Amino acid sequence: MERLQKVxxxxxxxxxRKAEELILAGRVKVNxxxxxxxxxxxxxxxxxxxxxxxxxxxxxVYYLLNKPRGVITSVSDDKKRKTVVDLIPxxxxxxxxxxxxxxxxxxxxxxxxxxxxxxxxxxxxxxEKLYIVKVKGIIKxxxxxxxxxxxxxxGEKWEKxxxxxxxxxxxxxxxxxxxxxxxxxxxxxxxxxxxxxxPVLKLKREREFIFDxxxxxxxxxxxxxxxxxxxxxxxxxxxK
Ligand code: URA
Numbered sequence: 583m584e585r586l587q588k589v590x591x592x593x594x595x596x597x598x599r600k601a602e603e604l605i606l607a608g609r610v611k612v613n614x615x616x617x618x619x620x621x622x623x624x625x626x627x628x629x630x631x632x633x634x635x636x637x638x639x640x641x642x643v644y645y646l647l648n649k650p651r652g653v654i655t656s657v658s659d660d661k662k663r664k665t666v667v668d669l670i671p672x673x674x675x676x677x678x679x680x681x682x683x684x685x686x687x688x689x690x691x692x693x694x695x696x697x698x699x700x701x702x703x704x705x706x707x708x709x710e711k712l713y714i715v716k717v718k719g720i721i722k723x724x725x726x727x728x729x730x731x732x733x734x735x736x737g738e739k740w741e742k743x744x745x746x747x748x749x750x751x752x753x754x755x756x757x758x759x760x761x762x763x764x765x766x767x768x769x770x771x772x773x774x775x776x777x778x779x780x781p782v783l784k785l786k787r788e789r790e791f792i793f794d795x796x797x798x799x800x801x802x803x804x805x806x807x808x809x810x811x812x813x814x815x816x817x818x819x820x821x822k
Pocket of ligand 1: 681682683684686768769770771772773785
């Protein structure tokens with residue numbers, strides 16, 4: 583017996599969090615009865631439907647994409663813009679693990695394995711995200727120190743960041759930095775730099791946990807190896 587939201591996310595339909603929303607919204611039926619309790623346990627004999635469509639049991643797939651600019655991190659888009667899922671032709675119902683902005687490039691994982699996605703999206707000291715950031719202006723030590731100590735935005739103290747200044751260019755009036763954070767707040771890096779007065783011009787996720795885009799050109803992707811998947815699963819112990 584397994585929890586209903588886990589079975590839904592494992593089917594590849596969506597993340598665990600999204601599955602919980604679907605249950606609470608009354609869109610999930612077990613043996614033709616609407617179930618709204620998140621703790622409900624089901625077995626593989628139960629027939630589960632979401633919006634009256636029966637869940638399929640797909641094989642698990644895992645991809646690493648070097649996301650280009652101008653692509654939306656979503657499964658579909660009302661404005662008909664190209665999505666990251668469009669870049670990976672496959673029969674499984676994959677979705678992105680976390681998100682990168684439309685104009686952000688670099689490491690993005692996609693899968694239909696809800697447990698895998700959940701492990702990486704759960705706050706965890708071991709899951710570092712390294713970004714290369716180009717900002718407008720010549721950044722100064724006090725702004726860097728504020729980022730290192732954790733910026734305060736809307737009265738809330740944000741996480742400390744590891745920040746290194748890589749280069750300043752007086753001709754173009756820009757600075758390049760590397761930043762390591764763990765969180766996945768919306769526009770986290772852009773908002774951090776904006777809060778210290780340096781708007782982000784370019785942003786690339788160079789690494790997430792053990793994954794980088796070495797060997798992948800912009801828009802290219804590859805499958806993860808079973809060993810890489812196992813390394814992600816080995817983190818599960820540290821988030822329980
Ligand atoms: N932080 C941002 O501001 N944007 C991203 O795409 C990722 C992290």
